Amino acid sequence: MSTLFNKNWCKAAGVRALKTVAQTCVAVMSSASLIQAVDWKVVASSSALAGLLSILTSVGGLPELDEKTGEVKEDAPESKS
Numbered sequence: 001m002s003t004l005f006n007k008n009w010c011k012a013a014g015v016r017a018l019k020t021v022a023q024t025c026v027a028v029m030s031s032a033s034l035i036q037a038v039d040w041k042v043v044a045s046s047s048a049l050a051g052l053l054s055i056l057t058s059v060g061g062l063p064e065l066d067e068k069t070g071e072v073k074e075d076a077p078e079s080k081s
Contacts, residue, residue, distance in 0.1 A: 004059065006070045013058035017051045024050035 025047045032038040066073055 008065055008070050008072055009062065012062045012064055012072070013055055016058060016062070017054040020054040021047045021051040
């Protein structure tokens with residue numbers, strides 16, 4: 001638990017949250033038949049909630065980080081870019 005909220009954790013959790021927000025935004029927007037029919041308040045609130053839930057879920061652990069050291073694992077998908 002000592003590795004929680006270090007630099008690597010914040011970066012990994014932030015990347016996950018940003019991806020989740022983008023995916024939720026696209027999913028909610030695609031439910032409208034026309035771009036004029038999109039309820040932007042629903043898109044914003046749903047995306048923000050998804051991002052918050054992603055951060056809270058990351059508190060439980062991030063598989064791309066070593067639990068003991070808090071360093072990015074060699075085989076993590078984010079480290080191969």
